Amino acid sequence: MNNILVLPMVIPVLAGILLIFLRPYIKTQRWISLGVMIANIGISIYILNRIQSEGILRLDFGGWEPPFGILFVADSFSAILVLTTSIVTAVCLLYSFSSIGKAHENMFFYSFVNFLVAGVNGSFLTGDLFNLYVCFEIMLLASYVLIALGGKKIQLKESVKYVAINVLSSWFFLIGIAYLYGTVGTLNMAHLSERIAESGQTPILTVISILFLVVFSLKSGLLLYYWLPGSYSAPPTAVAALFGALLTKVGIYAMFRVFTLIFYHEPGITHTIIGVLAGLTLIGGSIGAIAYKDLRQIVSYNVVIAVGFILVGLAVLTPEAIEGSIYYLMHDMLVKGLLFLIAGTMITLTGMTNIDYMSGLIRNYPFLGWMFFIVMLSLTGIPPFSGFIGKVLVGQGTVDAGAYILLALAFLSSIFVLYSLLRVFLNCFWGETIISEEDEIPMKKGWLIPCVLLTLATIGLGLGAESVAIYVSDAANTLLNPNIYIDAVLHD
Amino acid sequence: MYKTNDLILRTTTSLIAFILLGFAIYLLLAGHNSPGGGFVGGLMTSGAVLLMYMSYGIEAVNKMLPINFVTLIPIGLAIAVATGAGSFLFDVPFMSQTFGYFTVPIFGEIELATAMLFDLGVYFTVVGVMITIILTIGNDQ
Numbered sequence: 001m002n003n004i005l006v007l008p009m010v011i012p013v014l015a016g017i018l019l020i021f022l023r024p025y026i027k028t029q030r031w032i033s034l035g036v037m038i039a040n041i042g043i044s045i046y047i048l049n050r051i052q053s054e055g056i057l058r059l060d061f062g063g064w065e066p067p068f069g070i071l072f073v074a075d076s077f078s079a080i081l082v083l084t085t086s087i088v089t090a091v092c093l094l095y096s097f098s099s100i101g102k103a104h105e106n107m108f109f110y111s112f113v114n115f116l117v118a119g120v121n122g123s124f125l126t127g128d129l130f131n132l133y134v135c136f137e138i139m140l141l142a143s144y145v146l147i148a149l150g151g152k153k154i155q156l157k158e159s160v161k162y163v164a165i166n167v168l169s170s171w172f173f174l175i176g177i178a179y180l181y182g183t184v185g186t187l188n189m190a191h192l193s194e195r196i197a198e199s200g201q202t203p204i205l206t207v208i209s210i211l212f213l214v215v216f217s218l219k220s221g222l223l224l225y226y227w228l229p230g231s232y233s234a235p236p237t238a239v240a241a242l243f244g245a246l247l248t249k250v251g252i253y254a255m256f257r258v259f260t261l262i263f264y265h266e267p268g269i270t271h272t273i274i275g276v277l278a279g280l281t282l283i284g285g286s287i288g289a290i291a292y293k294d295l296r297q298i299v300s301y302n303v304v305i306a307v308g309f310i311l312v313g314l315a316v317l318t319p320e321a322i323e324g325s326i327y328y329l330m331h332d333m334l335v336k337g338l339l340f341l342i343a344g345t346m347i348t349l350t351g352m353t354n355i356d357y358m359s360g361l362i363r364n365y366p367f368l369g370w371m372f373f374i375v376m377l378s379l380t381g382i383p384p385f386s387g388f389i390g391k392v393l394v395g396q397g398t399v400d401a402g403a404y405i406l407l408a409l410a411f412l413s414s415i416f417v418l419y420s421l422l423r424v425f426l427n428c429f430w431g432e433t434i435i436s437e438e439d440e441i442p443m444k445k446g447w448l449i450p451c452v453l454l455t456l457a458t459i460g461l462g463l464g465a466e467s468v469a470i471y472v473s474d475a476a477n478t479l480l481n482p483n484i485y486i487d488a489v490l491h492d
Numbered sequence: 493m494y495k496t497n498d499l500i501l502r503t504t505t506s507l508i509a510f511i512l513l514g515f516a517i518y519l520l521l522a523g524h525n526s527p528g529g530g531f532v533g534g535l536m537t538s539g540a541v542l543l544m545y546m547s548y549g550i551e552a553v554n555k556m557l558p559i560n561f562v563t564l565i566p567i568g569l570a571i572a573v574a575t576g577a578g579s580f581l582f583d584v585p586f587m588s589q590t591f592g593y594f595t596v597p598i599f600g601e602i603e604l605a606t607a608m609l610f611d612l613g614v615y616f617t618v619v620g621v622m623i624t625i626i627l628t629i630g631n632d633q
Contacts, residue, residue: 003579003580003585003586006586010573010576010577010586013569013573014570014573014577017566017569017570017573018570020563020565020566021563021566059585059586060585061585061586061587061588062585062586062587062588062589063584063585063588
């Protein structure tokens with residue numbers, strides 16, 4: 001019995017409820033939410049290490065045995081993602097302390113961040129398809145509130161689009177679950193996998209798997225990303241950073257889980273489609289990233305490129321590629337958070353969003369400028385930083401699988417990432433300074449420290465890839481051998 | 493200005509709202525063995541309160557029911573989560589439930605289950621959410 005597994009979801013929920021009562025006490029709210037995230041970091045590290053020694057952990061809610069009850073399952077993949085989520089959220093909370101403003105903090109901002117994290121952690125840890133749907137909804141409902149909170153015109157406009165597209169995709173998700181339940185008669189992921197393996201993946205199951213592919217593509221922005229750049233540029237910086245770092249990643253996680261654990265019998269159909277979609281996403285994201293002059297759009301399209309890149313790993317499905325995807329997923333959560341924070345800080349400091357109107361920021365804010373430079377290198381995949389190892393492994397995987405088109409697209413996209421961010425760097429940080437000494441908005445410590453923390457995290461993940469390697473290879477091993485997961489859940 | 497006289501509406505409301513509230517409690521308690529439960533009980537309760545709002549107006553009902561319905565939401569959630577988290581104390585899996593037979597003076601022996609507490613949390617949350625939505629939209633200032 002491992003009640004600790006449910007803590008990454010229950011602690012944020014309890015904290016969120018508690019913070020509703022503590023509405024007037026903003027300081028207390030801040031420290032409680034930060035404390036929750038730090039506690040989650042500790043818990044997820046503990047879970048991660050226990051998985052290494054004891055294998056996959058599971059918790060049957062209410063003591064009901066797996067096919068009948070719902071359960072939480074923690075393998076290395078989930079635990080790694082829970083850990084990264086907690087780190088990114090803690091940093092985004094630190095940033096929001098000095099940037100989000102009293103009006104937000106009084107309107108239950110921290111409660112909703114806690115609920116968002118509860119939904120994200122629940123999605124990572126659950127072992128039941130319908131429970132995954134519920135956790136998705138918890139996450140999405142909190143994100144609807146966070147995107148609209150503040151009530152500016154652009155936020156309302158974008159939140160209508162965001163809510164509409166997500167309600168539609170959730171409905172598809174529900175339909176898919178209904179079909180699957182009608183066909184196979186179970187919703188426990190391990191049991192589903194076993195039953196599908198017994199009966200063979202019949203055409204109807206492949207159709208259902210493609211329905212799930214559509215759903216998770218909508219959630220994660222795989223080709224169906226048209227809602228993403230607008231929605232992610234509307235909310236305040238700290239919220240946008242949370243969205244950019246977490247929300248699409250949950251869709252990616254669900255896709256990995258579903259297509260490695262449940263629907264892995266027809267890779268010729270499903271994984272080819274994923275490959276095509278990933279390639280198109282890389283192309284579309286690259287075009288978007290260089291097409292716009294709005295800083296927020298550029299940053300949002302970089303999220304799209306990363307989604308395509310990570311799913312290249314799933315499409316080729318070799319051990320190296322999966323490991324690379326997991327590395328890249330961790331890296332991308334950290335660095336996209338950082339990129340959104342830096343971009344938001346730049347917009348706050350200059351009051352503009354168009355990169356043509358910013359210039360010479362490095363003279364006023366040298367530290368910010370060099371951090372942006374590091375982010376750029378890290379996202380491109382330059383060796384000392386965290387993006388490198390993921391890119392190399394995914395590249396190796398594509399070569400092994402002979403997927404040379406995907407290989408070319410994946411690495412060309414790195415050049416587009418570099419170009420789009422270098423353009424921002426050259427336009428905004430270099431050149432004649434346009435902010436005079438007296439107009440200069442002083443850089444707050446509260447804006448700088450979170451960025452520094454994430455920069456250290458990307459350097460740390462890059463240099464310490466070796467020490468993370470055992471967890472990542474265990475995660476990849478579990479993903480590639482669904483029997484390990486099934487045995488841990490059903491037969492022990 | 494001509495003031496409408498809604499005597500019939502108000503008289504029937506005081507009767508019907510009473511019955512509705514009683515039926516809501518019945519639904520809440522009956523959920524274990526027959527159709528009902530926290531969700532529908534909560535909806536029925538908010539239906540009764542809504543009927544009172546419609547016939548008596550917001551000020552009068554706020555005086556009758558001095559409850560802050562917004563705080564009912566976190567209270568309900570806290571009860572529901574606490575029932576699940578209570579399992580930490582007894583070293584059983586999360587969300588475990590237990591039951592026992594108790595002899596109560598009037599009803600004799602009855603079965604009490606902790607699932608009831610969870611339902612109570614759901615009930616409070618539903619009542620809070622429904623009435624908050626209705627009042628927020630209706631209270632135009």
